[in-house]
Amino acid sequence: MLSEAQFPFLAEKGHVVSLVGGGGKTTLLYQLSTHCARKGWRVLAATTTHIRQPDHNMAHTEAECSALWAAGEYAVLGTPDGCGKLTAPPPDVLHRWMRQADAVFLEADGAKRMPCKAPASREPVLLPECDTVLAVAGLSALGRPLREVCFRLDEACALLHTAPDVPLTPELLAALLASEAGGRKLVGERAFYAVLNQADDPARRALGETTRTILWKRYHVQSVLTHFAKGERAE
Structure with a gap:
């Protein structure tokens, strides 16, 4: 369970948070996203390099992203590489979706x-x-x-x-x-x-x-x- 006392930025909209390192980085990315989505926020999870492709919450279009947000879910954005990973999405798409989100988490x-x-x-x-x-x-x-x-x-x-x-x-x-x-x-x-x-x-x-x-x-x-x-x- 994540705490806003531990991570004060979870209490405020508008943050863009990048995760680096190892040992559970992707898990933390999705748990942070889940925490904020449960508050009714529009949450975007993505990567600027690459990340394992999830089996849920993928958004391939802005309509799919909006539908996930409307359902109280976070949206995952990335470009499938065909080998089970997502690579960084096109910069213009990433920045456009980021501007619409209340919180952004990036690996x-x-x-x-x-x-x-x-x-x-x-x-x-x-x-x-x-x-x-x-x-x-x-x-x-x-x-x-x-x-x-x-x-x-x-x-x-x-x-x-x-x-x-x-x-x-x-x-x-x-x-x-x-x-x-x-x-x-x-x-x-x-x-x-x-x-x-x-x-x-x-x-x-x-x-x-x-x-x-x-x-x-x-x-x-x-x-x-x-x-x-x-x-x-x-x-």
């Missing part, structure tokens, strides 16, 4: 379903309209060698000045999320949150709280712990 990079990542040189793809960035990571990564859990391994090792076989600690994860070469890349003056997902049990929640403390005390980055049940996840 702005990819992680090959790994729990954390470092961005490549061309990532993330943040639109000028974006005012909020969420950097997501899965707590399942903690304690495991970086090479097993991190997409863009070479970039992550260079950023963290560490070797691929070093276990990921809360300190390293916080550094990855807070770095302007990592989760905070290109954020600039936008609002920024780190989202520590997969807080599925007491042990992970404890590690997540440790990571949250480091993020705030060392980097002054706000962060949120999240957990989604199996039926809520974008599989």
